[in-house]
Amino acid sequence: MPDWMPSWGTTALISIVTSLLTLIVAGRYISPPLEVRNRRFQAKMQAREKFQANMLDLLSAVTHLLAAPVAPEATDTVRTALREERARWRAQVDEATKYLTDHAVQLLFAYQGTRLPELAVRYSSNARGVWISDRSEEQKLTNLRDITQHCHALFFDSPVYARQRVRSWTELERLLEQLETLETPSSG
Template identity: 35%
Template sequence: MHSTVWTILVAAVTAVVVSIANGLIVTPRMEARKKRLGEAHAARDAFNSNMTTVLSACVLLRTLVPPLADNDPETTPVMHERLTGERERWLQQLDDATRWMIDNSVAYAGSWPGSQLKEFAMSYAASARMVVLSERSETDKTEFLLALTAPVRRQYFGFAWSRVRHYLADRRAFADTLARLGREATAT
């Protein structure tokens, strides 16, 4: 009888000690890890959303050409004002999206394994922001942003088979666009 009570007592004390240790050591570390992973994935999602915003705003700006003059007979003054307002709104979306990407690049780029993926994301964010801040024409800005964003977005958020299939072509297209940007910057 004495050994049975002793066994039950040792088991109960062991269970309490393990439970307390788990609550004090393991659980807080797991909760902190869960929070960090959640923040990293949220940053990645926001990166994807901002790249989608860049793509859609560029396509809209390219599609909706502004009226050539205030006195264009095809466009009333009210319609001219509305179209100009829409274009300004899309340009503001480009500014906001690229600002977020450059300001938060460490949060999302740092969440990918390997230095190549991190550098690719940060290089894209910096390049896209510099294009928006540049004194290029709207047309040139939208073309450069499309050329920069499409391959980067496919590499980070495309289907797995598409990423692998287009890996070299996307890297080459991105590098070529950066080279074009560099040539234009030195030419001016």
């Protein structure tokens, strides 16, 4: 180094040049891929959050519909109010199942592996299929409650409850298989 520069100046100059080069390289070659990765991760997490939110909306509305039948001995005012509430809850079930079906493909990217994302898509399709089927309302609600409880336990319970999640996975697959075989028209 030049003799007019003190020894600490050389260290400072090397430090400044290294910092500038690191900043340039990081800004040009490292930051853009990290930003893309961050956006993908955020999209994945948002898909999971919306999946869970719609599942909980569905479970809540189904539970209300099962728990609050219109009692014939109630007054006209109460019966009218209950009918309006039940219509509102039915609309919530309809909206949640529509959302789950319309956005099911996002779940293929939100979860890893092959079986788990496919199970999420199967659940979403079956939930809508059950809701628009010819089953009685009681059957629809019971089927929706059962598959939604198991699906929620599988996807959103804590990893601490691994045994419960495995049981939910098995039961969900069994219920979906049962629903799918009931819906297939018999050939003959």
